[in-house]
Every structure is written in C-alpha cells, then in structure tokens.
Amino acid sequence: MELTAIPRAVGAFVLSAAEPPRAWAVLLSRSARALVRRPPPRDRLLSQMFDIGNRSVVFVAITLGFLGAISVFQGVMQASRVLPDYSMVGATLINVMTREFGPTITALMIATRVGTGIAAEIGSMVVTDQVEAMKVSNTDPVEYLVAPRVLACLVMTFVLTVFAVLVAVAAGALVGYLRFQIGFATFFSMRLVDWADLWEGLVKCAAYGVAIPVIAAESGFRASGGSEGVGWATTRSVVNASFAVIFMDFIIASVIYLVTG
C-alpha cells in the first residue's frame, strides 16, 4: 500500500462528512435571503403552520404527557431514597422541561412527523422533474418550497414546545397529586426557573425550528431515481435531523453552561 493512501482516505472521509453541513449552510442562507427579499404570502404561511401543527399536536401531547408522568414517578422514587421530601419534584420537572426536554423531545417529534413530510414532498417533486420545471420557468424552488416551510416550522416549534411543556407538567402534576399526594400549589413552582433557563429553551427552539426544515429539504433535493429515492430521502432526513437536534442540544447546553457558570 502506498504511504499516501491512509491520509488520502482520511481526507476523503472528512470531505464527504463535511458535504451535508455545507449544503445545509447554503440552503439556510438562500432561504433566509428569500425570506427577506420576498416574504411568502400570508395564506401560504398559515396553511403551512396549520399543517405542521396538525401533523404533530397529538403526537407531541401523548409523548410529552407520558414523559412528564414518568419523570415525576421516577423523580419521586429517586428522592424517596434520600429523604421523603417531594416538594422539589414539580419545580425540577418544570426546570428540566423548560430548558431541555420540552424543546428537544418536541423537536425530535417534529423531525419525524414534519421533517419526513417535507423530505418526501420535495423528493417526489425532484424525481418527477417538477423542481427542474420550476427552475426553467424562473421560479426559485428554495423561495417557493423551502423558505415558507422554514418560517412556519420556526414559529410552530415555539408554539408546540410551549404546548408540550404545559402538557408534560400537567401530566406530571396529576401523577404527583394522585399517586404521591403532592399538592398543586407545591408542584407548580417556578422557583428553579430563571432567565437563563428560559433563554436556553428559546435558543434551542429557534435552532431546531430552523434546522429541521433545512435538513429535511436538503434530503429531498438530493433524492434521485424514482420512488425508491424518495424513501431514501425521508429516511436520511429523519436520521440527519434527529442527530442534528441532539448535537445542537449538547452544543447549546454546553455554551450556556460555560457562559452562565
């Protein structure tokens, strides 16, 4: 084997691994420019937002409801080993939901429900030449297909996250009251939530809300070769978007931890 083979293979791997993030960055900047230059018409935006909400609201409610209930159950179990004081269970749940599980789990749900939809929709337009047809009729597919979805998804990630946190905390409070007799007044305590936690939640929502549609759309644009290609695009979309959500969660949490100590 040649001496240069290994560095060359490493180089090729790094280049190929850097390719999707580069494409996401390009697509993101083109969508942003399209949004600034020509904002999508309100009715198209509203119908996108409705579609996103409609697809995910039940899904998010069930998942986060159970997550809230289980968290309280587990939290009480752990707390009771140390000392039987459950007064912090509600406050802890509210804190961790606001800055961590609310945005992140909701985003994972959106990536599966909404992201796959975007990838499949754009992917099937690509394999049936409709995207190229748009280009030759001087309609920018990014402006027409991606930009409104990015804006709608950004807004709806906030909305769904707020909803998710409410559902999770309500479910948790219910379990706390019915099973462990924690009073609602004790449970609904904001004393562990400060501005940094709210910011963390907000920043995560914004990052996920933009990343999911961009990654999904990019997967769709990459589709090739018939309906099989569309299947690949949706799979790649959910894998990449979920991974990106977890990765950004880690990065944002680390940065905020470093900044606020």
Add this chain to the structure above:
Amino acid sequence: MIEYRGVSRSFGPKVVLDRVDLVIRDREITYVIGASGTGKSVLVKHAVGLLSPDSGRVLVDGTDVTDFTEDQWRPVRRRCVLVFQASTLFDSMTLRDNVALPMRIHGKVPRHEARDLATGYLEAVGLASKADMMPAEVAPSERKQVSIARALTLSPECLILDEPTTGLDVVAGAMVDRLIAHLARDLGKTVIVVSHDLRSIFGVADRIVFLYKAAVRLDGPPAAFRASTDPVVRQFVGGEPTGPMET
C-alpha cells in the same frame, strides 16, 4: 441559436457527453434522437442551465452562458423554454388557469386578462373547448398540448420538447407532431425535440442529431439519415433488435 463547443459531462464514472460539438439553428425543427439513457435529456438541459458542462462551452445566441449564475439565466429561460416529458400541470387548476399562471406570475398580467390570453393560447393548440376542464379529465396528449401552450405564454423564441410523444398512442402522437410543425412553420419558433419516435422524426424533422456513445454519430436532414450506410444508424432507423449498436 444554441451552440455546443466540445461539451463534456460525466456523472461519477459514467461519461454521458464526450466533447460534443453541435450547432442548433434558428427556426428549424431539430430532433435529438438516440437510445434511452444516451444523454439526450442531459444534452438539452445544458441549454437552459439545469446542468453545466465539466468542460467545453455552451453559447446561446452567441453569448457564452457556460458560467452563468441563476440570475443571469432568467432572461435566457424566457427566450428558450424546456417542456418536460412528465406533465407538470397543477392538478387542482383548470387547463385555462394552468396556462394563465406563468403570465400572472412572471408577466404581472391581471387575472381576467391572463385568462383571456390563456384561452387564445389554448386555441393555438386546438383545445379552447376544453379550457374549463381539469388536467385529469383530458387525454395525456391533450395535457402535453396544454404544457406546450403554457410554454408559449412567455413568447419564447425557442421550445425544447423532451419526449413529447413518448407514451402517447399513434393518433395522439400525430396531433402533437402537427403542433410541433405548426410552432416552427406558422409561429416561426425554433423547436428542439428529444425523441425516439421514428415515425414522428421522419414526419416533421428538418434536421436530425443522432447521439450514440456520448457523441454525435450523425447530424443531418432526414434524407441523409435514410441514406446513411453507418451500420449503427441503419440498425436504429430499421429498429432491429440485433446489430452493431450497443446500449
């Protein structure tokens, strides 16, 4: 006029075009023919900026468009329109509204005026009586004609039709052929047709470009084609299942 100068294009290891030289003249009906997968669509997509060559130059009306940006392509795409094989009509709009759409979006023409103009374009392709029908309610050949009518709305000088008769029956194909002849003879358009429909080719072509193995194998009028002694051309024209041609 569309000019290819030494245009090469590969996808991965597959060389689809290999130093292709070709000039497509104005107001002629040029047929680009060849077996499936030889790169006919790839060739014409270079003329509207959907693909760019790995090497070589593409010129439209004397302007080198090889390195054009999307913004620079806009005016070129108004002069030269590509009509795809699959229908790209919107299913939820009537034929008239489908035809009116580009005028409303790009020509900034008011709604009722665009609809009137659309009716005129549908008349030009002989479909005015079906203007209020939905795409799903008309025959595939009629959808093709509507796509062509829609392409005409921006008054292009040149139309590129990718496999306009593939999948149509003989009668429907003949109607599309007649429309192609009408575009060039009566409306003075340049028409490039990608096809492997032999009957259509010899019926209306002014000129035939035969692609084979990533290169132009023969380029000339139909008569030159019939008279060719090239065994590969003979096999294609004769539609023989066996022969020297590799697919």
